[in-house]
Amino acid sequence: MGAGKLPLAAASPGTGLPALAAPGRMSRLWARFAQPRYVLLWPITFILLLITVYPFLQALRESFYGVTIQNYFSAPFVGLQNYAMALQDQAFWASLGTSLIYVVGSVSVEFLLGLGLALLVSRPLWGKRILITLLIAPMLVAPVLIGYSFLLQLDPLYGPVPYWIAQYLRFTFGGQGPLGPAYALPTVMAVDIWQWTPFMFVLLYAGLQTQPAEVVEAAHVDGAGFLRLLVQITLPLLRPVIAVAVLFRTVDAFRVFDSIHVLTDGGPETATTTISVFIDHTAFLAGNFGEAAAVSVLLIILVTIIARVLVRALFGQQIAVTR
Amino acid sequence: MNRIRMLGRNLGVAAVAFALLGAGTLGAPAQAATNITITLQMWSGPEGVAMRPIVARWNKEMSPGTGITLVETEPSRDGYDALITSQLLSRSGTPDIVFPFNWDIPRVASAGTLVDLNPYIRKDPGAFKMSDFFSVAVDAANINGHQYDLPLDMSLPILYYRKDLIQTPPATWDDVVTMADQFTRSRNAKSPTLYGTTLYGRTGRAEPAQLWEEIYWPFGGELMDAGFHSTIANEAGVKATEIGRTLVAHGDVPQPVTNYEYPQVLAALTNGSVAFIQEWNAAWGQIIDKSQDPTYADKIGYAPIPGIASGGTIKRFYHVHTIGLAVNASSKHVAEAVRVLAWLESPDVAVEYTVAGGNTPRKSIFNSAAVAKVRPGFQSWLAQQVSCCGQLEPKLAEMPDIDDLIMNKYLNGAWAGQLQPMDALSKAQAEINALLKKDGVQK
Numbered sequence: 212m213g214a215g216k217l218p219l220a221a222a223s224p225g226t227g228l229p230a231l232a233a234p235g236r237m238s239r240l241w242a243r244f245a246q247p248r249y250v251l252l253w254p255i256t257f258i259l260l261l262i263t264v265y266p267f268l269q270a271l272r273e274s275f276y277g278v279t280i281q282n283y284f285s286a287p288f289v290g291l292q293n294y295a296m297a298l299q300d301q302a303f304w305a306s307l308g309t310s311l312i313y314v315v316g317s318v319s320v321e322f323l324l325g326l327g328l329a330l331l332v333s334r335p336l337w338g339k340r341i342l343i344t345l346l347i348a349p350m351l352v353a354p355v356l357i358g359y360s361f362l363l364q365l366d367p368l369y370g371p372v373p374y375w376i377a378q379y380l381r382f383t384f385g386g387q388g389p390l391g392p393a394y395a396l397p398t399v400m401a402v403d404i405w406q407w408t409p410f411m412f413v414l415l416y417a418g419l420q421t422q423p424a425e426v427v428e429a430a431h432v433d434g435a436g437f438l439r440l441l442v443q444i445t446l447p448l449l450r451p452v453i454a455v456a457v458l459f460r461t462v463d464a465f466r467v468f469d470s471i472h473v474l475t476d477g478g479p480e481t482a483t484t485t486i487s488v489f490i491d492h493t494a495f496l497a498g499n500f501g502e503a504a505a506v507s508v509l510l511i512i513l514v515t516i517i518a519r520v521l522v523r524a525l526f527g528q529q530i531a532v533t534r
Numbered sequence: 535m536n537r538i539r540m541l542g543r544n545l546g547v548a549a550v551a552f553a554l555l556g557a558g559t560l561g562a563p564a565q566a567a568t569n570i571t572i573t574l575q576m577w578s579g580p581e582g583v584a585m586r587p588i589v590a591r592w593n594k595e596m597s598p599g600t601g602i603t604l605v606e607t608e609p610s611r612d613g614y615d616a617l618i619t620s621q622l623l624s625r626s627g628t629p630d631i632v633f634p635f636n637w638d639i640p641r642v643a644s645a646g647t648l649v650d651l652n653p654y655i656r657k658d659p660g661a662f663k664m665s666d667f668f669s670v671a672v673d674a675a676n677i678n679g680h681q682y683d684l685p686l687d688m689s690l691p692i693l694y695y696r697k698d699l700i701q702t703p704p705a706t707w708d709d710v711v712t713m714a715d716q717f718t719r720s721r722n723a724k725s726p727t728l729y730g731t732t733l734y735g736r737t738g739r740a741e742p743a744q745l746w747e748e749i750y751w752p753f754g755g756e757l758m759d760a761g762f763h764s765t766i767a768n769e770a771g772v773k774a775t776e777i778g779r780t781l782v783a784h785g786d787v788p789q790p791v792t793n794y795e796y797p798q799v800l801a802a803l804t805n806g807s808v809a810f811i812q813e814w815n816a817a818w819g820q821i822i823d824k825s826q827d828p829t830y831a832d833k834i835g836y837a838p839i840p841g842i843a844s845g846g847t848i849k850r851f852y853h854v855h856t857i858g859l860a861v862n863a864s865s866k867h868v869a870e871a872v873r874v875l876a877w878l879e880s881p882d883v884a885v886e887y888t889v890a891g892g893n894t895p896r897k898s899i900f901n902s903a904a905v906a907k908v909r910p911g912f913q914s915w916l917a918q919q920v921s922c923c924g925q926l927e928p929k930l931a932e933m934p935d936i937d938d939l940i941m942n943k944y945l946n947g948a949w950a951g952q953l954q955p956m957d958a959l960s961k962a963q964a965e966i967n968a969l970l971k972k973d974g975v976q977k
């Protein structure tokens with residue numbers, strides 16, 4: 212067979228001419244992705260790969276070297292030593308525990324509040340569009356700015372939040388302030404809930420709008436009350452949207468860094484040191500990039516496992532039906 | 535042929551797409567060969583503000599003759615150390631001149647990211663006038679005989695107090711607790727201030743450890759022995775830690791202390807919430823500036839840091855550190871950057887920088903009429919304090935880890951009452967020794 216020539220198949224019926232063989236899989240893929248509408252995506256795809264895949268590969272590489280600030284350009288290969296050090300480090304496990312509390316606590320409350328808001332706003336309401344705009348405003352602001360804003364609002368000397376809580380709820384945070392040792396973690400979680408409940412709300416509200424009205428009407432006709440309607444009709448139909456929302460927020464909550472860095476930088480002591488803060492401190496305060504990279508890889512593995520579990524748990528029925 | 539045409543067409547489309555993308559992302563057109571831009575990175579604070587007129591002066595007076603344009607950037611204080619570390623390790627070449635703390639120098643210099651200035655100093659000593667600097671300030675960035683920066687600012691915590699409320703500022707650390715009780719409204723209903731003082735406890739920063747040293751050293755403590763073994767878990771350490779613990783337990787300081795660093799501590803004094811503070815000397819320019827402190831500018835004075843009464847005198851120590859100017863070894867214009875650095879650090883410019891709010895540790899500053907006019911007596915007083923009682927920390931690459939993480943964590947734990955002082959110091963000492971042993975520092 213000559214170079215560049217396609218293999219010949221049997222002659223095409225009725226023509227006597229040799230027919231070209233069906234294009235191979237690679238050829239079909241090339242034909243598909245070489246179309247102009249895909250080619251225009253090549254530059255941004257290239258950039259995305261550069262800013263996501265390349266740093267990941269670099270971090271993966273660094274995790275096998277004893278990289279510190281001092282020896283950054285001449286780090287020795289240490290194999291799995293960084294991983295062993297991380298897994299033996301009590302501070303790593305403590306930060307992982309803090310992250311789990313943060314994720315489970317924040318995402319649960321965000322889901323419940325977001326669902327409640329979505330159900331409320333789904334009813335006929337005057338000024339609904341304005342209300343929705345106001346509700347989603349917090350998630351449009353950069354987390355670091357939210358952090359600075361709440362740093363001022365929560366200050367025991369000047370902040371309105373501790374003042375109003377003391378005035379109307381007669382609660383003074385034991386004199387420590389909302390960011391004191393006993394209250395720092397719930398407070399940073401509350402800030403996260405304030406910012407990201409709108410995300411849950413938007414997705415769940417959109418999901419509620421697509422629910423078939425006739426199913427709900429039929430349930431009403433059958434005498435279903437609010438609770439029964441919610442549990443047996445609304446939530447099951449909303450399951451795919453819930454799955455997406457919970458999955459996205461869970462992954463995001465594991466990565467949270469900006470607002471915690473500004474509010475407490477992981478303190479007091481290590482009360483709010485989540486895994487991302489631990490990585491930052493290990494890299495830039497302790498100067499140990501190798502161990503920080505290893506913890507980053509472990510975090511990716513952990514989040515991937517959790518995401519898979521969530522997908523199976525939440526999308527389980529859909530996947531089974533599809534198969 | 536169709537496939538070749540299709541490929542050619544698609545490559546053409548891709549080229550157009552890349553070109554459109556590139557047009558938006560490419561930098562400014564190449565500069566004229568004789569015009570070089572040097573980027574000077576300060577940080578957000580009095581130092582960055584003080585540098586602005588200096589940069590303007592260079593661009594007006596020096597730029598036409600040298601062909602060097604100077605650009606200043608002022609990133610945030612938050613994450614500043616991490617920013618400089620990342621910039622230097624990235625070897626991007628920008629910024630050309632950085633403004634590092636002396637405690638960051640050992641580790642970034644070990645990575646070869648800073649230029650050793652000694653060859654330039656030896657070549658043109660007149661441009662640098664090294665003898666005019668305070669030797670302790672220069673020594674702070676001299677690592678194994680290599681001079682990695684020149685000090686632009688010298689920092690030491692001093693006592694600022696409301697002179698309209700306090701006739702005699704506290705001279706000893708016991709006086710500090712007594713006076714803090716007196717000026718805390720929850721303990722004294724007649725107190726004109728809400729709290730007596732503040733405690734610098736911000737998580738992830740070195741200040742808690744550095745200010746603690748000013749209490750620890752007068753009690754006779756040393757941070758390390760000659761073999762770099764930590765020696766803080768002792769009676770002196772416990773006594774030093776008890777001061778902060780007592781202030782927190784008495785409610786004499788605003789909480790949580792872990793949120794208090796430079797801006798918060800200063801604001802607590804300048805808005806009348808506290809009666810006195812332990813704060814960096816750099817704050818004096820802001821305190822006496824009526825545009826920044828309209829209410830209390832005339833009501834705040836400064837005093838020596840408290841110490842320990844010993845044989846009829848007060849034994850005190852100041853933690854001293856420097857923030858200097860260093861040249862990025864990856865800069866594409868190292869010689870030009872060194873030239874600019876030498877000018878920025880020259881005695882004449884240092885006077886102008888100090889008048890604008892800086893604190894260059896040059897002896898000639900104290901003879902300057904211009905400086906005396908804006909800060910009568912302050913600079914010469916500072917020089918006396920440093921000369922008599924200034925002390926540096928050990929110049930180890932591990933100091934950021936030791937101060938920012940280990941000491942910060944355990945001091946805050948002890949101050950908050952969650953750990954007993956000796957327990958906290960013992961744990962800190964053990965972690966410090968483990969770190970120094972692992973890095974091969976201990977002898």
